[in-house]
Amino acid sequence: MKVSIVGATGYSGLELLRLVSQHPNLELISLHSLTGKGELLSETFPLVKETGYDLIVEPVDAVRISAIAEIVFLATPAGIAKDLIPLLSSSLQIIDLSGDFRLEKSENYDNWYGQSAAAQALRDEAIYGLSEWEQTALMGARLIANPGCYATAILLALMPLFEKLAMGDVIIDAKSGVSGAGKGLSPATHFMQTHDNLQAYKINRHQHIPEIEQQLSKVTESVAPITLTTQLLPIARGLMATIYFETSATNQQLSAIFATAYQQAPFVRIFAEQLPTIQQVIGSNYCDIGWHKDERTGRVTLISVIDNLVKGAAGQAIQNVNISQGWEQTLGLPLLPILI
Known part of the structure; x- marks a missing residue:
């Protein structure tokens, strides 16, 4: 499935890029940043040079993302996803790594995040993605709120x-x-x-x-x-x-x-x-x-x-996609930690 990452130059976004690159069922097609100006990712992070994943970092364009992607990961600060998602195609699967859809009560979001909550309809649709405890709810989910x-x-x-x-x-x-x-x-x-x-x-x-x-x-x-x-x-x-x-x-x-x-x-x-x-x-x-x-x-x-950055962000996001798509939970996720 074709993947776009929004917030690709942040730490969670970079970890998503690493994990998507290892996933047999996911194909990375675009990277986006709130500060993207069309530069290659390697201009900021030389580690991706000549890897096949040194893509242009594009501005956030909801129309373009909707036209080319099937799955979009939003690795953005709180307050971005709730305004961007209504502009994206309803056919996209969206995994939001921010806190915009984690809280069911709007007053909790207002109080703890210091800004207004997302639209009620989107909050009702979002599935809280604590993978081990929400497997049934995650199956077929379109909008997933990745836990903190x-x-x-x-x-x-x-x-x-x-x-x-x-x-x-x-x-x-x-x-x-x-x-x-x-x-x-x-x-x-x-x-x-x-x-x-x-x-x-x-x-x-x-x-x-x-x-x-x-x-x-x-x-x-x-x-x-x-x-x-x-x-x-x-x-x-x-x-x-x-x-x-x-x-x-x-x-x-x-x-x-x-x-x-x-x-x-x-x-x-x-x-x-x-x-x-x-x-x-x-x-x-x-x-x-x-x-x-x-x-x-x-x-x-x-x-x-x-x-x-993995179980606390990008890895759990991949695990949630695996569950929602009916794939093995471990697909594309490293089973051996870094030893040294």
Whole structure:
């Protein structure tokens, strides 16, 4: 199927290009950027030179995209997709990697993103694409809202527990590589600020909070407001969510819950008390989950790691296309992380 990528010069857009290039059923036909002026992609990113994917970066043209593509990935900042999608052909399959269609309630989008929400009809049509939990809904979906990176790591760890246990307060400390902040430069992402440093930001105000609470509410009657601290790590990519909660469930019961939830999930690996690290998922679409229960306090420390650009963005987008098209979930996705 013919693919266009909008936002092709951002980090998620570049990761999409890499993954589409490896997919046997997808053919990349155009790249678009909000700042595209008709230059070759290699003028900005020399790594694509002479690869066959050194395409011209075109301006965003809804008419042209509608005429040539069958699938379009929107790897754009929040607020772009909701205005662009109404201009695109209704025959296109659209995977939106921004937050424009993740939240069901317009007031949540207004509050957490600071701008007006997308049209109600489009929000009603959008399928939230947490791949492992929405497979039936994703089949044949035209408009897919790809989850956020923090939301992906946290939800994959918490959904089975909220479904099976009586969960109370949850405290989350989540850390991401600098690519999670996007390509745009800010004082917080300058080398001298990120190198040898650790920075907390958007404490309890991160826009993935309502997304997480919304999806947890699908599997349980009541969800207490979560506490989320997000932090920037001095690494390029990778994300670790460390989650704290109290439970009477034993280690054996926790293992059984996760084993049952993900026995048919090729990209979720359960490590139990062998705690996962960021390095072991880099370049892959895996989410690795492990935990430790403190028998003295009854508290569990639950750890979930992903590559924020793959499982947290482009990889899950490809996985969602695979599911929606009836293909194998693993098609075109690397099964072996980058070792060094």
